[in-house]
Amino acid sequence: MNYPLSSFSYSFGAYAHYSNGEYPYVHQLTNNRITRINANGVKFGLSSSFFFDINRVKEIAIGGDFSLYLDKKGVPGAIEFPSYYATLQDKKLSTAITYQYKNNPLFSIEIDSFFSYSYRLWDPNRTSSNPSRFSVHENSAVSCALSLQRDDEIGEFSSLLSIHSSFRYDTLHSSDLESLNSSAIGVSDSFYRIHTDIALHDTFSFKNLSIIPSFRVDTHDIRNWDQSYSSLATHLSSNVGASLRLYDNLTFKLNIGSAYRVPSFDDMFWSSSAFAVGNPYLRSEHAFSFDVSFDYKVHKLISISALYFSNSIKDLIQWIPSADGKWSPHNIGLVEKRGVNGAVKIDIPLNSIIDTSISLDYQYIDAVDMGIGGASYQKKLPFIAPHIFKGTFSIGDTSQWNAEIDISYTSYRFITAANTKIAPHNVLINTSLLFSLTTNWILTLKINNLTNQEYYDAQFYPIPGIHGNITLTYKGEHKK
Amino acid sequence: MRQIILRVIFILSIVFIFNGCDPSIEIGKREIEPDREIFVVHGLGQSIGYYDIDEDLFHMETPSGAPFLVGSSQNQLIIDKDRNLLYSVNSLDNSITYLNLSTLEWIEDVYLGVGINPWNMSINSDNPSVAYISGWMSNEIIVFDLIRKELIERITIAEYGSHPEGIVYYQGYLYTTYISLSNNTFGDGGVLVYEVSDEGLQFVEDIKTGVGSNPQSMFVDETNDSLHVICTGVNDENLAISNDGTVEIFNISIDGRLSHVSSLSIGGAPLFSPSGIDKSNNVVYLTNTGGYITSYNSSTHTVIHSAMNPLYEDDEVELFGAVTFVDDTLIISAFSKDSLLFVHKDGTLVKTIDSGDGPQFMILKEN
Numbered sequence: 001m002n003y004p005l006s007s008f009s010y011s012f013g014a015y016a017h018y019s020n021g022e023y024p025y026v027h028q029l030t031n032n033r034i035t036r037i038n039a040n041g042v043k044f045g046l047s048s049s050f051f052f053d054i055n056r057v058k059e060i061a062i063g064g065d066f067s068l069y070l071d072k073k074g075v076p077g078a079i080e081f082p083s084y085y086a087t088l089q090d091k092k093l094s095t096a097i098t099y100q101y102k103n104n105p106l107f108s109i110e111i112d113s114f115f116s117y118s119y120r121l122w123d124p125n126r127t128s129s130n131p132s133r134f135s136v137h138e139n140s141a142v143s144c145a146l147s148l149q150r151d152d153e154i155g156e157f158s159s160l161l162s163i164h165s166s167f168r169y170d171t172l173h174s175s176d177l178e179s180l181n182s183s184a185i186g187v188s189d190s191f192y193r194i195h196t197d198i199a200l201h202d203t204f205s206f207k208n209l210s211i212i213p214s215f216r217v218d219t220h221d222i223r224n225w226d227q228s229y230s231s232l233a234t235h236l237s238s239n240v241g242a243s244l245r246l247y248d249n250l251t252f253k254l255n256i257g258s259a260y261r262v263p264s265f266d267d268m269f270w271s272s273s274a275f276a277v278g279n280p281y282l283r284s285e286h287a288f289s290f291d292v293s294f295d296y297k298v299h300k301l302i303s304i305s306a307l308y309f310s311n312s313i314k315d316l317i318q319w320i321p322s323a324d325g326k327w328s329p330h331n332i333g334l335v336e337k338r339g340v341n342g343a344v345k346i347d348i349p350l351n352s353i354i355d356t357s358i359s360l361d362y363q364y365i366d367a368v369d370m371g372i373g374g375a376s377y378q379k380k381l382p383f384i385a386p387h388i389f390k391g392t393f394s395i396g397d398t399s400q401w402n403a404e405i406d407i408s409y410t411s412y413r414f415i416t417a418a419n420t421k422i423a424p425h426n427v428l429i430n431t432s433l434l435f436s437l438t439t440n441w442i443l444t445l446k447i448n449n450l451t452n453q454e455y456y457d458a459q460f461y462p463i464p465g466i467h468g469n470i471t472l473t474y475k476g477e478h479k480k
Numbered sequence: 481m482r483q484i485i486l487r488v489i490f491i492l493s494i495v496f497i498f499n500g501c502d503p504s505i506e507i508g509k510r511e512i513e514p515d516r517e518i519f520v521v522h523g524l525g526q527s528i529g530y531y532d533i534d535e536d537l538f539h540m541e542t543p544s545g546a547p548f549l550v551g552s553s554q555n556q557l558i559i560d561k562d563r564n565l566l567y568s569v570n571s572l573d574n575s576i577t578y579l580n581l582s583t584l585e586w587i588e589d590v591y592l593g594v595g596i597n598p599w600n601m602s603i604n605s606d607n608p609s610v611a612y613i614s615g616w617m618s619n620e621i622i623v624f625d626l627i628r629k630e631l632i633e634r635i636t637i638a639e640y641g642s643h644p645e646g647i648v649y650y651q652g653y654l655y656t657t658y659i660s661l662s663n664n665t666f667g668d669g670g671v672l673v674y675e676v677s678d679e680g681l682q683f684v685e686d687i688k689t690g691v692g693s694n695p696q697s698m699f700v701d702e703t704n705d706s707l708h709v710i711c712t713g714v715n716d717e718n719l720a721i722s723n724d725g726t727v728e729i730f731n732i733s734i735d736g737r738l739s740h741v742s743s744l745s746i747g748g749a750p751l752f753s754p755s756g757i758d759k760s761n762n763v764v765y766l767t768n769t770g771g772y773i774t775s776y777n778s779s780t781h782t783v784i785h786s787a788m789n790p791l792y793e794d795d796e797v798e799l800f801g802a803v804t805f806v807d808d809t810l811i812i813s814a815f816s817k818d819s820l821l822f823v824h825k826d827g828t829l830v831k832t833i834d835s836g837d838g839p840q841f842m843i844l845k846e847n
Binding site for chain 1: 501549553817834835837
């Protein structure tokens with residue numbers, strides 16, 4: 001069979017990462033210098049992708065990717081609680097295949113299929129000889145999605161219609177979930193979730209103005225294998241967006257709509273341990289949101305964008321400690337979340353070969369608990385940093401190498417819902433270098449937390465200092 | 481182009497100015513100490529509040545909004561009038577917070593060490609510079625010097641069981657319960673007895689309370705030298721699942737040893753509160769996982785209100801943290817409602833007042 005202008009491209013990659021698990025830190029409460037041990041971390045990954053351009057005239061193509069990830073680390077927990085010798089192992093496998101037929105006379109077609117499997121092994125005490133001490137937590141997911149798109153024009157009016165439908169099947173098996181009948185008993189149980197959705201949106205354009213209405217219906221059905229538990233929900237969400245292009249370099253956008261988020265399997269059925277537990281009775285989040293933004297190309301080398309958003313979220317899912325000290329997710333009655341996001345990018349070509357760029361991103365979020373009747377009413381939501389800033393400097397040539405350094409600032413955040421305590425700000429510097437060894441072989445080095453900053457997550461849990469990883473990728477291409 | 485670069489540098493400089501912008505949380509310090517008050521642990525707020533009994537006012541912070549801070553996952557407050565101190569046992573932080581008892585001003589958080597998870601503490605009344613702490617995760621009894629703020633001795637209980645909880649010192653003897661938790665199941669729990677001497681703690685005996693008994697708390701009835709061990713059992717909010725709570729009563733008058741006297745089948749999933757006793761009438765009130773109050777007579781060893789006919793219950797509450805009995809009223813901390821419930825001893829709800837975030841343990845102080 002003769003396929004005009006077909007090509008086949010592919011890549012393979014592997015990476016390894018190590019972080020040292022023995023490091024000193026200063027205890028935030030007592031200012032004692034303590035050494036953390038048993039927190040070594042090793043990660044290893046493989047990835048590959050391919051893209052087969054079957055027919056460039058008809059734009060028929062098949063693409064896919066595969067990844068494998070292995071991770072083992074010591075997890076002594078917040079301030080060495082629950083166990084001094086706890087370890088966690090993760091294994092993840094995922095693969096996806098996409099079929100496209102874009103230049104179809106009726107609809108542009110895309111079919112996506114996806115499979116993933118993850119396995120987590122929790123060992124509360126690696127020095128113990130008790131063979132039944134382990135907890136095993138396995139997830140798998142299979143999905144298939146169909147997207148149809150059609151572009152029509154009548155004079156100066158145009159319509160870009162998109163129809164999307166998907167089916168997804170998730171499973172969970174865990175050896176150590178909280179029993180649905182008793183919070184004190186651990187049981188082995190299995191769940192599955194079936195999700196279907198259909199979404200419709202259209203982009204109506206007239207000269208520089210576009211209006212984008214969209215609707216979506218989702219259904220979720222969660223059950224355990226013996227059918228003693230079931231939860232069925234249907235959600236309808238809608239949105240209207242508008243985009244106005246003023247001149248060639250300035251675009252304004254506006255969105256108003258509703259959205260929801262179902263709790264994840266981990267939110268609902270996280271394996272019970274001394275440290276954390278899922279909540280099978282979580283409700284879905286529902287939000288009404290509004291945002292307005294602009295993109296402005298100041299100069300051919302300088303672009304600016306800014307966004308303002310406002311969300312009113314009912315039943316926000318947030319992980320917080322409960323009465324017995326275990327972390328578990330809960331629905332927070334009503335949250336008002338507002339913020340701005342701004343970005344600047346400047347490209348600075350040094351000569352005909354070397355390019356540099358500077359990008360600056362800033363985000364401000366104000367999230368407040370508006371659930372009446374609780375002690376956290378009108379308090380800031382914990383674990384959300386109000387200010388995040390990131391500056392990135394990149395330099396490289398177009399084909400062989402690229403180096404990047406970024407500085408990120410994360411401001412303080414409250415660690416209690418009553419806003420009585422904070423985790424302090426941190427400033428981190430990360431670097432990466434990408435180098436093409438040959439036409440096909442690419443080496444990437446990353447070093448994170450270059451200055452070996454001591455900083456803390458939500459519960460004063462010290463994060464390891466400087467660490468890095470190395471990735472080797474092979475890219476190939478055959479053109480006819 | 482130079483101007484652009486200079487502007488970028490200027491913007492980056494602004495970033496580093498943010499380094500000084502962490503808010504400072506003012507340390508709370510009260511001006512007036514009530515004669516009678518109830519201290520309340522705010523488990524989620526990592527702070528405490530207090531209820532002024534005579535003024536009928538609850539204070540969760542100072543008038544300027546400064547909280548009275550303690551550590552994380554506070555299990556217990558202990559009053560030390562001799563040194564004018566209030567201690568908070570912070571299980572998740574592995575620490576003991578020292579507060580000034582009069583002003584509630586934070587003094588210090590003393591870190592105990594890796595992986596301990598301190599559950600309860602008891603001061604040696606004959607040698608008040610020493611306290612005993614049950615290390616839930618480390619399976620130890622820790623002897624702690626309250627003045628030097630350091631660990632003196634660590635004694636493992638591994639050969640008897642695991643996860644010690646309740647701990648009480650009484651007349652030269654130390655008693656601690658343990659629940660033997662394994663794979664989310666309560667094993668063969670019990671009570672350990674140690675004799676306290678100049679040489680340290682000397683093991684006396686290990687008395688089992690039974691598989692699944694989950695003996696979480698206890699107290700000494702000094703009127704008749706008896707030790708009351710409250711066995712919580714399965715500890716679920718669903719009464720159909722968890723109705724195996726008992727109170728095991730031991731006589732300890734002879735060499736501190738336990739001589740079993742009574743076993744009360746009170747049902748539910750009970751928990752003892754140090755200030756939940758009507759001493760005039762010898763009635764012990766118990767909170768229960770599931771949000772209800774049971775009671776028994778500590779003198780006659782009879783159940784007054786079992787889980788099947790509780791004195792008071794609230795269907796909206798999963799957990800009552802603690803109960804305090806004062807002026808014929810039970811004051812109950814409702815964790816999920818962020819409030820204190822005032823219930824007359826006849827079971828009638830009198831009123832509700834707002835507390836801080838996640839009220840749990842409570843203790844009464846009277847000058």
